[in-house]
Amino acid sequence: MGPNYSRIRCKSAVSKSNLPGLDYTINPYIGCEHGCIYCYVPDIIRRKEFLDSWGELVYAKENFVEVLSKEVGYIKPGVVGYSTVTDPYQPYEKKMCFARKIIETLLQHNFRISFQTKSSLILRDVDIIEGDKVEVGFTITSLDREFARKFEPNSSSPEERVQALETFSEKGVKTWIFYGPIIFGFNDDDETIKNIMSLAKRTRSYLIYDKLRLKPILSKRMMKHLGEEFEKIRGHIIENDFRKVYYKVIKLSREYNVKVEAAFT
Numbered sequence: 379m380g381p382n383y384s385r386i387r388c389k390s391a392v393s394k395s396n397l398p399g400l401d402y403t404i405n406p407y408i409g410c411e412h413g414c415i416y417c418y419v420p421d422i423i424r425r426k427e428f429l430d431s432w433g434e435l436v437y438a439k440e441n442f443v444e445v446l447s448k449e450v451g452y453i454k455p456g457v458v459g460y461s462t463v464t465d466p467y468q469p470y471e472k473k474m475c476f477a478r479k480i481i482e483t484l485l486q487h488n489f490r491i492s493f494q495t496k497s498s499l500i501l502r503d504v505d506i507i508e509g510d511k512v513e514v515g516f517t518i519t520s521l522d523r524e525f526a527r528k529f530e531p532n533s534s535s536p537e538e539r540v541q542a543l544e545t546f547s548e549k550g551v552k553t554w555i556f557y558g559p560i561i562f563g564f565n566d567d568d569e570t571i572k573n574i575m576s577l578a579k580r581t582r583s584y585l586i587y588d589k590l591r592l593k594p595i596l597s598k599r600m601m602k603h604l605g606e607e608f609e610k611i612r613g614h615i616i617e618n619d620f621r622k623v624y625y626k627v628i629k630l631s632r633e634y635n636v637k638v639e640a641a642f643t
């Protein structure tokens with residue numbers, strides 16, 4: 379059974395952001411069909427209907443573009459994070475087609491845009507994502523298809539993401555990779571880190587990395603999906619073994635000459 383799509387109306391489109399490097403955020407959808415089992419968003423939005431069904435319900439804010447067009451006329455231009463609590467190019471976007479109008483509106487009003495996605499659908503808009511006012515980030519947690527299937531069941535495959543990243547990089551668009559969350563025993567091994575570093579070097583992308591941060595709703599969901607495997611992950615987190623992984627990431631970034639930064643310090 380596919381996800382449940384619904385339309386709602388919104389009163390505002392742009393929110394102020396406290397996230398590093400972003401002045402504003404926009405999120406034309408609530409919910410995300412990619413349904414990553416490590417997603418923090420249900421803990422952030424805390425809406426009852428998403429608690430046990432993350433990935434199965436998506437609301438599109440049907441008047442989003444209209445509201446955005448008005449708001450950009452009276453707020454100071456800055457960097458817009460597109461999107462932060464949903465994926466801008468999840469499957470519903472094929473039908474809603476918000477992105478082109480959003481991109482055109484923001485660029486016309488001198489805003490800068492930083493995309494973050496796990497979807498190769500972004501290639502649909504490759505012709506208008508250009509210039510020095512945009513940068514495109516792909517979450518690449520691993521290049522292993524099985525990892526993606528297990529943790530990011532409905533997003534584009536790692537190969538598709540890599541191909542999309544390469545396309546933007548070849549076009550001269552500034553690109554970055556989000557390597558996160560790092561999950562003990564699944565994507566913290568040397569081979570994964572080297573593959574991601576090599577990709578970052580090849581595409582001249584900078585790399586942001588982050589550990590898995592357990593939150594109550596997330597723990598429950600991961601437990602449901604991973605069963606006993608989750609206990610192992612939790613054990614490492616309690617022991618705070620991340621320092622070793624971070625050390626490896628920094629060491630390899632020097633070898634590969636890739637600029638890296640931790641998402642949150």
Ligand code: SF4
Pocket residue numbers: 410411412413414416417418419462463464465496533
């Ligand atoms: S793509 Fe991002 S917002 Fe969507 S489910 Fe995955 S982590 Fe959450």
